[in-house]
Amino acid sequence: MHIDLSSRTAIVSGSTAGIGLAIAQGLAGAGAHVVVNGRTQARVDEALATIRQAVPQAKLTGVAADLGTATGAAQLIAVMPEADILVNNLGIFEPKPFFEIPDEDWQRFFEVNVLSGVRLSRHYAQGMAQRGWGRIQFISSESGVQIPVEMVHYGMSKAAQLAVSRGLAETLAGTGVTVNAILPGPTRSEGVNEFIAKIAAGRGVPAEQVEREFIATERPSSLIKRLATVEEVASLSVYLASEQASATTGAAVRVDGGVVRSIV
Incomplete structure (x- = not known):
């Protein structure tokens, strides 16, 4: 199977390292024009150099903005008002006992892990629907299904992403825009x-x-x-961004190494 995204523009939030960087590199390798995002210009520049080293012909744009805030989302939208593929990868995690998690941490995890994707999807999905093609992904986690006792606030945010992803897929039914969640395991x-x-x-x-x-x-x-390796997760993301994945939507697709003990 050959995946060709040469006519597509993709935004990957939080893509200066880890899974996000691997997804950005994978999409660039498939020919997409990829928007790389991080909070600082130095990190963005470093990620751009890494991708160009692996994919010399890569078409890239770097945007330094904190997408965990409404201001940061507005900055990205101003630079790149339209996109065909949106990968909501930005996320934070922190092991902490439940009784030691203050209100501020619950709010911060929801703001960064959930609202960042809500804001971007609210903007970009409308243009995708008007054009009749689009791909939106939420990088959730197996922790959204099996809430980890060592970081309940993280699990809460990942479960919320699953709800948003399915709800948005229902909202965009029949438009040619697919919406899916990816559930990595420990990576x-x-x-x-x-x-x-x-x-x-x-x-x-x-x-x-x-x-x-x-x-x-x-x-x-x-x-x-x-x-798992970040490349193993990225491979699934690139496939779900492709034309070949046009019948996969509203799904929570696992790349968790079998951690979730379920056959569906």
């Missing part, structure tokens, strides 16, 4: 690497040992028994 992203490295340093053990123990104790239902 070797920049944030996860830092999390594991911090634990490893504190215990004086190799990071590989911490990773194995995490999967064994915190995600024992994993069928691959390892962290």
Whole structure:
């Protein structure tokens, strides 16, 4: 199967590292004009250089804006008023016991992980519908289905993304615009690497040992028994952005290594 996105413009929020960067690179490799986003120009420039090294012919635009705020969303929209593909990847996570999570953290997680995608989708979906083609994705998580006790606020935000994704798909029925959620499992992203490295340093053990123990104790239902790679997640995203995925919409598609113990 050959995926050709050479006539499409794609926006990937939070795409300077991890899953977002891998998705941006994958879309660029398929020929799309990709808008790379991060909070600082330095991070955006670094990501652009990384993608160009891997995909020399990449068509790229960089936009430095904090999409966890309404002001940041407006800045991006002003630079790029239309898009064919929107990947709502921006997200934050932080392990914290439930009784230690203050109101401010609940609000921050909802603002960044949920409202960022709501704001962008509210704008870009209308143009997609008018043109009769579009792809919107929410990068949720298996944590939206199996709420992790170590970060309930994160799980809440990922479950909310599933609701928004399905509701928007229903709203756009018959328009030629598909809306899907992607549910990665534990993935070797920049944030996860830092999390594991911090634990490893504190215990004086190799990071590989911490990773194995995490999967064994915190995600024992994993069928691959390892962290997924960002490239494995990005491959699903690129497919769902393609013409070939035109009949897949309103779905929560898992790339979780089998962590969720369900056949549907």
